[in-house]
Amino acid sequence: MxxxxxxxxxxxxxxxxxxxxxxxxxxxxxxxxxxxxxxxxxxxxxxxxxxxxxxxxxxxxxxxxxxxxxxxxxxxxxxxxxxxxxxxxxxxxxxxxxxxxxxxxxxxxxxxxxxxxxxxxxxxxxxxxxxxxxxxxxxxxxxxxxxxxxxxxxxxxxxxxxxxxxxxxxxxxxxxxxxxxxxxxxxxxxxxxxxxxGCIGRPKRKISMYNLTNEAGEEISLxxxxxxxxxxxxEQQWENYCTDDAEYLLVGYGTCGRVGKSAVQLARQQGIKLGLIRPITLWPFPEKAFISLPKIKGILTVELNAGQMVEDVKLAVKCSIPVQSHTRVGGMLLSENSVLKKLAEVFQLEVRV
Amino acid sequence: MIDKIVLAGFGGQGVLFIGKILAYAGMLDEQEVCWIPSYGPEMRGGTANCSVIISDEAINSTVLEHADSGIVLNQPAYEKFLPFIKPGGTLVVNSSVIDTTNSRDDIEIVEVPTNEITSELGNPSLANMVCLGALLNRLTTAKLSSIEKAIDEVVAKKRPQMREVNITAVKKGMAY
Amino acid sequence: MEKVFSKTKGLTDVPFTYCPGCTHGIIHRLIAEVLEEMDLLENTIGVAPVGCSGFLLDMFSCDFVGGPHGRAQAVATGIKRAMPERTVFTYQGDGDIAAIGTSHAIHVAARGEKITSIMVNNAVFGMTGGQMAPTTIGGQVTTTSPYGRDCALAGPPIDLPKTIATLEGAVYVAAGSVDSPKNVAQTKKMIKKAFQVQQKGLGFSFVSILSTCPTNWGLSPVDSLNWLRKNMMPVYQLGELKATEEVNAL
CATH class of the missing domain: 3.40.50.970 (Thiamin diphosphate (ThDP)-binding fold, Pyr/PP domains)
Structure with a gap:
């Protein structure tokens, strides 16, 4: 197979x-x-x-x-x-x-x-x-x-x-x-x-992580x-999905990344130019993904928590673009329709859901 | 083409298993598939359910708000998933144990008297496969030959003697 | 002049960091001598504790790994499973192995992990300044038992070797002391046997050693030795607590 x-x-x-x-x-x-x-x-x-x-x-x-x-x-x-x-x-x-x-x-x-x-x-x-x-x-x-x-x-x-x-x-x-x-x-x-x-044929080695003086501590830390x-x-890595002409942007990773792709498809069926950035590395956060974007009117982050990654997105765009958050908590999932609905709500767009 | 299918019943009725058969059928046909269990505390006793998505394109969202079709093997599963089927969709019902008084007229409800069929087959544990057969005609992404390949892979490798009876059960179901 | 004693090759020239009268140094020497005598220095990886002896990584001439407080035996398990042909030992204080690391002490013994653990028991947390340890004896004054350990509140001290000896995977369990030349010699024999057990792959081997802490006990080195004899020896059973038939056949 x-x-x-x-x-x-x-x-x-x-x-x-x-x-x-x-x-x-x-x-x-x-x-x-x-x-x-x-x-x-x-x-x-x-x-x-x-x-x-x-x-x-x-x-x-x-x-x-x-x-x-x-x-x-x-x-x-x-x-x-x-x-x-x-x-x-x-x-x-x-x-x-x-x-x-x-x-x-x-x-x-x-x-x-x-x-x-x-x-x-x-x-x-x-x-x-x-x-x-x-x-x-x-x-x-x-x-x-x-x-x-x-x-x-x-x-x-x-x-x-x-x-x-x-x-x-x-x-x-x-x-x-x-x-x-x-x-x-x-x-x-x-x-x-x-x-x-075992130090067969070589000088002894040690692996450890302490420092006996603050000066040594500073050196190790630096x-x-x-x-x-x-x-x-x-090592920043991310996936761009339909971002080339995007006016609005979703940011989501994991399950929210794939739900986000479906939301992009739904939005585009209705003429809304929506794209997605899916972070692959969460640390380092892909700040570079936000550098050469087209003119984005608004970003919606999508997460299965009360809103955590949204802070890194705001830092990445240096608050130059409005960033809103769509979340669901408690072990519940969110659907592409709910993403679209939230997008419409926070950016005053007309959608059929 | 995409099928989003929900499968539900008591733990032990083999709902996760027919989900697996469907997923294998799709995969062996070189389609994209997802088998999504409803995992959590409820998997221990009570109702078991899973969803399967089969598509000829990449599958993005695996979060289902509605299904195109489904199979329910017991009353609680019927009550729970009756509203879950999209208008115009199909729900295959194990009518030997399910009362369908509370129903919908915007979906097709396929009633399968599994007890009669499985006693004919001499194996009461095949109700799930019979219902799978009944669903098969209504799917756009799977056909009998792919289900047979899946049975070869999932069942016959370990228990070759179970191959024919499983395929027969599916075929019997296809009459509904 | 005839040379009658020279320092073991098992120790480097890095000076010991211990207080005057502390017996860690003797125990270091005994282990290093045993490893040298058994020709194991190049084959051995030691795992250091967190505590006064946390800096011994530099003092031994074999490879050494330092991990978190109490976790030495888990770290040693990882090393041994990766390199079963190597000799792996942990060196841990009583605070390390009998308090924060107790679960690992129980489970390496239960699994019969083929490592050797050396526990140094001075009845206090030494490095942090003499707090009560699980091994502090009834009535003993420490900075966290300023009125003497109240066994009604804190329970009586743990004799860890006795507990470990009940587990099937622990095939050699011994308790020594380094308060006198005779006991030093006997403890060295125990350490050697423990490493022999590991070399033969018989199971987990464990040697607990009573040690002094003059600084935190507030006593002179000599008074500390006397205090150990008078107060610790009645609480902590000495000798070979367990040696399976296979071990005795060594």
Missing amino acids: RRQLLKGNEAIAEAAIRSGCKLFFGYPITPSTEIIEYLSRNLPKAGGAVLQGEDEIASINMCYGAAATGARVMTASSSPGYSLKQEGMSYLAAAELPVVVVNINRNGPGLGGLGPSQGDYFQCTKGGGHGDYRTIVLAPSKGQEMYDYTMKAFDLADKYRTPVVILADGMLGQTMEPIEFKERPSVELPEKDWVTT KLQAKFNKMKDL
């Missing part, structure tokens, strides 16, 4: 195996559990191993240890579990260890519910754990992208020695779509000359910030 019918979660797991991921440490939580289940069945066949940690904290720290040896390693969770991993995320960022961390976003705060959500946008893009750091965040919007971006995530993690987050709402994790098992793209990556694998700035410069 050219394509396999897989849940988005399973597509991530398959891509991890085909990216050379050798170890997975995780803890079951809905709606991400198919990732650890799929890997438990299939990673050992590919010469790797899955270990179910005693908790999320153990799992992310097992990733920390495995990454220190240079192995490709992944963990996956959903919102409450992702919160528990934040200590580890901060340490991974500080110790510059490449780990792919998947967050299949469900509704919060607290235990919340199992429904799809984008409520973890702030947590994923603004650091999440303590201290001054950022992680690359990739946001797939369909099954094949769950696969493709996972491969990309492993390469980015190795390229920058950094944890990389894949953030997808529960809808994407649970929906089955045909997936093409593409081969790993060939990418030139830096040699891992920093790994702690070095990290320089790396984050480089990512910001080089």
Whole structure:
């Protein structure tokens, strides 16, 4: 078969195996559990191993240890579990260890519910754990992208020695779509000359992240910030959809990205020149996408939260364009019709819905 | 061409399964498909449902406000999804267990007496496949040959002895 | 003149950062000597704790990894699973392993993770300035038990090795002390056995060691040793708490 019918979660797991991921440490939580289940069945066949940690904290720290040896390693969770991993995320960022961390976003705060959500946008893009750091965040919007971006995530993690987050709402994790098992793209990556694998025939190494003086702290922090700035410069990614002649613009990622495309089609059937920017990297946020736009009269952001990414959009356009927000919360979804209706309402347009 | 289909019934009646058959049928015909479960606490006991989209173009939104057609296998599913079908659409109803007094006249309601058919087939668990057959004639994106390919892939690989009876059930349903 | 003692190759020339009379230094030396004697220095990856001994990464001549407070055993698990042929050990204070990291202590033992953990028990959180630890003994004054540990409020101290010994995957559990030359020698034997257990892949091996903290106890180095003997030894059982048949056959 050219394509396999897989849940988005399973597509991530398959891509991890085909990216050379050798170890997975995780803890079951809905709606991400198919990732650890799929890997438990299939990673050992590919010469790797899955270990179910005693908790999320153990799992992310097992990733920390495995990454220190240079192995490709992944963990996956959903919102409450992702919160528990934040200590580890901060340490991974500080110790510059490449780990792919998947967050299949469900509704919060607290235990919340199992429904799809984008409520973890702030947590994923603004650091999440303590201290001054950022992680690359990739946001797939369909099954094949769950696969493709996972491969990309492993390469980015190795390229920058950094944890990389894949953030997808529960809808994407649970929906089955045909997936093409593409081969790993060939990418030139830096040699891992920093790994702690036992000092056979070389001087000893250490991997750590503390500083004994504030002066050293400043130096380490500035070095990290320089790396984050480089990512910001080089790694912004987004998709333009019907933006060339657009007068109005939607901005949405994940499930809202694909709903947005349907809304664009509906609007254009009615003569409204609507386009979509779908951020692929949520951090770095694709500010560059907003630089060379045609004359835009208004932007509507679409999110499954109370309005988080809208702040980054406002920063990206420096408030030069009116930015409005369309949201739905609590694990509920929003449709293309609701997007169109909101667009008409906030920008005084005539539409038939 | 696009079909947006909703499938619902009790957990155990095989609604997610016929959804999978439909999705495979579309995929094996080189179409785009999405199988969307209603996941969450309600999947444990009670009503199970999923949606399937089959299209000859890329599928964007997977959020359904209405479906073109559907299959309901029990009364709660009927009550819940009767208003969900677009005017002019089709709802296939397991009439052996569903009372259709409360109905609509702007959609086609296909009543399938599954008990009679499945007892003829000697397998009461095939009500879902019979209803799938009844829906098949009303779809624009799937045909019997693609359903047969899907059954080969999903059923016959593990349980080859179940292939014929499943296909027979679908064919019986197609008479409605 | 005949040279009768030289520093082990297991330690670098980085000076110890410990207070006068603290016994971390002795324990470092014992581990380093064992690794050298077993020819494991190039094969070993150590995992450091957060605490007074959090800076030992530079003091040992083997590779070292430092992670979050209490997580050393989870980090070590990741290293060992990635490189099963390597020797992996954690070095942790009682605050690290018996408080914030207890869940990992239980589960590496339960899984029979083929690593070695060394716990250094000085009955206080040392680095933060002598607060009550789960190992602080009844009546002991610390900055967070200024009237002495009230066991009615805080419960009695945890004897972690005893707990670990109940788990099947922990095949060697021993408790030593470094308060006297005799006990130092005995503790070194325990450490060596623990690494032998790991080399043979028999399961999880664990050595707990009673240690002093003159600064936070407010005692001289010598008085600290006496305090340890008088107050800690009656609470914490010493000796080999568990050695399976396979371990004894080593």
